[in-house]
Amino acid sequence: NNKYSRILDINPIRTPALRMKEDIYATFLNFIGKDYMLLLSNTWGFRVKNQNAKYTSDYVDLEEYTLEYCLNNYFGVYTENIKCDVFVDCMEVISKSIKNNVPVVLNVFSVGLPYHRTYMNPETAHEHPVLLIGYDEKNAYLLDPPWSLEVITLELDKLSEILLSI
Numbered sequence: 001n002n003k004y005s006r007i008l009d010i011n012p013i014r015t016p017a018l019r020m021k022e023d024i025y026a027t028f029l030n031f032i033g034k035d036y037m038l039l040l041s042n043t044w045g046f047r048v049k050n051q052n053a054k055y056t057s058d059y060v061d062l063e064e065y066t067l068e069y070c071l072n073n074y075f076g077v078y079t080e081n082i083k084c085d086v087f088v089d090c091m092e093v094i095s096k097s098i099k100n101n102v103p104v105v106l107n108v109f110s111v112g113l114p115y116h117r118t119y120m121n122p123e124t125a126h127e128h129p130v131l132l133i134g135y136d137e138k139n140a141y142l143l144d145p146p147w148s149l150e151v152i153t154l155e156l157d158k159l160s161e162i163l164l165s166i
Helices: 020-031 037-041 067-075 087-099 156-162
Strands: 044-048 060-064 104-109 127-135 139-144 148-155 163-165
Touching: 020 067, 020 104, 020 127, 020 139, 087 104, 087 127, 104 156, 139 156, 148 156, 156 163
Parallel strands: none
Antiparallel strands: 044 060, 104 127, 104 163, 127 139, 139 148
């Protein structure tokens, strides 16, 4: 049983959009050899809310399409959202993914990221995606391209405290 697993040849990408999820998915798409620019061009669109409204603002809504939809329909990458209370509960899925050289998107609470500006400020904290590229007995190794182009080390206990979903 390998207690340490890490993807070593992945490089973080900062997209022209400079937005969290786009940077995470662009990093992943670049890693698997796909051009991520199509992802950026398809993330915004119009949606009709109510056809019987009097004002344009009442029936046309600019919405952000989910990046997962774009991954599925334009790149053939299928995502699955898994809820878990603590990191160790997800270890089977995470371990299999990392061993197959596939990074895992983690949604975490930003107040627990020591390098993030919302650290220690619950009023500005938010759900924040990071890319898990490895782990060992004590630490998780993350990429968070909007904030750092370096690999970030976070203790597994700390990660379990802030983990929302994978």
